Amino acid sequence: MPRHFHEELDALKQTLLAMGGLVEDQIRRVMRALIERDGDLAQEVIDRDRQVNSYDVEIDEKCVELLALNQPAAGDLRFITTAMKIVTDLERIGDQAVNIAQRAIELNREPQLKPYVDLPRMAEKAQRMVKESLDAFVSRDTELARRVCGEDADVDALKEQIFRELLTFMMEDPKTIPRAIRLILVSRFLERTADHATNIAEMVIYMVESKMVRHMLA
Amino acid sequence: MPRHFHEELDALKQTLLAMGGLVEDQIRRVMRALIERDGDLAQEVIDRDRQVNSYDVEIDEKCVELLALNQPAAGDLRFITTAMKIVTDLERIGDQAVNIAQRAIELNREPQLKPYVDLPRMAEKAQRMVKESLDAFVSRDTELARRVCGEDADVDALKEQIFRELLTFMMEDPKTIPRAIRLILVSRFLERTADHATNIAEMVIYMVESKMVRHMLA
Numbered sequence: 334m335p336r337h338f339h340e341e342l343d344a345l346k347q348t349l350l351a352m353g354g355l356v357e358d359q360i361r362r363v364m365r366a367l368i369e370r371d372g373d374l375a376q377e378v379i380d381r382d383r384q385v386n387s388y389d390v391e392i393d394e395k396c397v398e399l400l401a402l403n404q405p406a407a408g409d410l411r412f413i414t415t416a417m418k419i420v421t422d423l424e425r426i427g428d429q430a431v432n433i434a435q436r437a438i439e440l441n442r443e444p445q446l447k448p449y450v451d452l453p454r455m456a457e458k459a460q461r462m463v464k465e466s467l468d469a470f471v472s473r474d475t476e477l478a479r480r481v482c483g484e485d486a487d488v489d490a491l492k493e494q495i496f497r498e499l500l501t502f503m504m505e506d507p508k509t510i511p512r513a514i515r516l517i518l519v520s521r522f523l524e525r526t527a528d529h530a531t532n533i534a535e536m537v538i539y540m541v542e543s544k545m546v547r548h549m550l551a
Numbered sequence: 552m553p554r555h556f557h558e559e560l561d562a563l564k565q566t567l568l569a570m571g572g573l574v575e576d577q578i579r580r581v582m583r584a585l586i587e588r589d590g591d592l593a594q595e596v597i598d599r600d601r602q603v604n605s606y607d608v609e610i611d612e613k614c615v616e617l618l619a620l621n622q623p624a625a626g627d628l629r630f631i632t633t634a635m636k637i638v639t640d641l642e643r644i645g646d647q648a649v650n651i652a653q654r655a656i657e658l659n660r661e662p663q664l665k666p667y668v669d670l671p672r673m674a675e676k677a678q679r680m681v682k683e684s685l686d687a688f689v690s691r692d693t694e695l696a697r698r699v700c701g702e703d704a705d706v707d708a709l710k711e712q713i714f715r716e717l718l719t720f721m722m723e724d725p726k727t728i729p730r731a732i733r734l735i736l737v738s739r740f741l742e743r744t745a746d747h748a749t750n751i752a753e754m755v756i757y758m759v760e761s762k763m764v765r766h767m768l769a
Contacts, residue, residue, distance in 0.1 A: 400618065401628055410619055414635055421636055500732075504725045510718065514735070521739070 338403050342412070345395055346471045349416060349423075352388035353467040356423050357460050359385065359430035360526065364456040367437040367519065368449055375434040375441075385427035392420045415540045419470060422529040426463060429522040429529075436515045436522075446502065446512040455491040455523045458484060462530035469537045478541075481534035488527040495520045556621050560630070563613055564689045567634060567641075570606035571685040574641050575678050577603065577648035578744065582674040585655040585737065586667055593652040593659075603645035610638045633758045637688060640747040644681060647740040647747075654733045654740075664720065664730040673709040673741045676702060680748035687755045696759075699752035706745040713738045 359378055366374035396417045399405065405413060462481050469478035499513040577596055584592035614635045617623065623631060680699050687696035717731040 397629060397632060400632070401625060404622060407619060411615060414615060414618070414632065417632055418636060418639055421639065500728065503721065503728050507722045507725050510721050510728070514718075514732070517732070 338399070338405070338409075341395075341399055342409065345392065345399065345413075345416060348388065348392055348395070349420065350467060350471060352385065352392065352420065352423050353463060355381075355385060355388065356426050356430070357463055359427055360433075360456055360460045360463070363430045363433045363437065364453055366434060367440070368453060370437075370441050370445065372438050372441050375437040378434040379431050382427050382431050385424060389420055389424040393417060396420075411540050411543070415470070415536050418536055419467075419533050422533050423463075423467075426526050426529045429526045432522045433519050436519050440512060440515050443512055446509055446516065449516075451491050451495050451498075452516070452519060452523070455488055455495070455520060458488050458491070459523045459526040459530065462488070462527050462534075466530040466533035466537065469534055470540075473537070473541050475538050475541045478534040478537040482531055482538075485527055485531045488524060492520045492524045556617070556623070556627075559613075559617055560627065563610065563617065563631075563634060566606065566610055566613070567638065568685060568689060570603065570610065570638065570641050571681060573599075573603060573606065574644045574648070575681055577645055578651075578674055578678045578681070581648045581651045581655065582671055584652060585658070586671060588655075588659050588663065590656050590659050593655040596652040597649050600645050600649050603642060607638055607642040611635060614638075629758050629761075633688070633754050636754055637685075637751050640751050641681075641685075644744050644747045647744045650740045651737050654737050658730060658733050661730055664727055664734065667734075669709050669713050669716075670734070670737060670741070673706055673713070673738060676706050676709070677741050677744040677748065680706070680745050680752075684748040684751035684755065687752055688758075691755070691759050693756050693759045696752040696755040700749055700756075703745055703749045706742055710738045710742045 359381060362374060363378045365371065366378060396413050399413055400410070462484050465477055465484075466481045468474065469481065496517060499517055502509045503513045577599060580592060581596045583589065584596060614631050617631055618628070680702050683695055683702075684699045686692065687699065714735055717735055720727045721731045
């Protein structure tokens with residue numbers, strides 16, 4: 334039943350995009366929680382991680398079922414096994430949103446150290462990379478995937494800039510250290526989010542070109 | 552050709568264990584490089600990451616081939632798809648060793664801040680978790696896998712202890728901040744190593760019991 338199979342594949346793509354949308358929204362919300370010092374919103378992000386995890390299970394099950402009940406040809410086979418890996422990256426991006434939410438709640442216990450300028454920019458970039466990497470996957474678009482890989486350097490540069498700035502705060506006034514470290518950690522969680530998006534993009538290139546780009550770009 | 556298929560599966564297990572051994576050795580070496588302030592050894596760890604990446608490609612290819620050329624039954628199918636996910640975690644543990652190596656090289660530019668006591672303990676625990684999680688996978692041993700999940704709390708406790716201690720250093724003498732932050736990052740990389748081992752262990756329980764333990768334990 335090849336037609337049925339391709340309908341199932343399409344449904345899989347849709348579910349994966351829905352999971353991606355949820356995860357992007359988690360990043361968007363957690364950054365709002367951080368910037369607006371909204372502890373309730375941060376807690377909501379933590380609670381909503383369960384939905385991210387349900388998607389992980391649902392997609393994983395669906396992929397195994399598709400493999401078990403059909404004998405997908407090489408291209409579809411690789412698409413399904415790639416989907417299984419991508420879902421793990423998405424789930425871990427969700428974990429980064431939870432990590433940021435926990436730091437946001439801790440940061441609320443003290444006055445704000447400084448206005449956040451680079452962190453929101455970093456989050457925006459990371460979020461766009463997540464979206465683009467998934468778009469690249471469902472449309473097997475290696476050009477877009479390569480662009481995502483290129484964007485990772487911008488995120489790393491922002492991370493370094495944030496680090497240097499916070500280091501200055503800490504050196505000048507040791508009282509700022511606990512807050513500065515939490516903000517450094519937030520920047521690291523955003524970096525990891527961008528890394529996961531890059532992993533997804535590299536897997537897309539690999540899937541389409543079946544060349545080993547993943548480690549050559551690293 | 553079911554017999555041939557099971558020989559292939561056994562070979563896959565062996566390759567996965569070899570990759571695991573290499574990754575464990577990378578952690579062992581990078582910690583020696585850190586403690587003995589051996590920049591050459593740290594550089595070797597960075598260079599050897601290529602071998603880790605080759606294993607990643609090799610095992611991934613082998614899994615896709617096994618899926619394409621056979622119609623594995625449900626149990627074997629899940630074993631192979633789990634192997635594909637595990638290999639990604641192993642590859643990322645290798646990345647953590649590289650991250651630590653880079654911090655070790657940076658730390659060598661300044662005098663040592665303090666003798667390292669908890670970091671080696673943390674590394675030992677993380678390393679054992681990696682080994683046990685893979686042993687649990689190849690022998691489908693859920694009891695061992697559950698033990699690995701339990702050990703993650705010890706690693707987190709050590710991470711918190713290291714953080715508190717280094718915070719004291721930084722508060723007392725701001726000149727120690729750059730070094731202390733590098734050491735905090737090393738502890739985070741070890742924590743991520745343990746997290747990857749926990750991910751592997753959770754996937755093993757899921758594979759064997761096909762119940763969703765992964766997110767209930769989290």
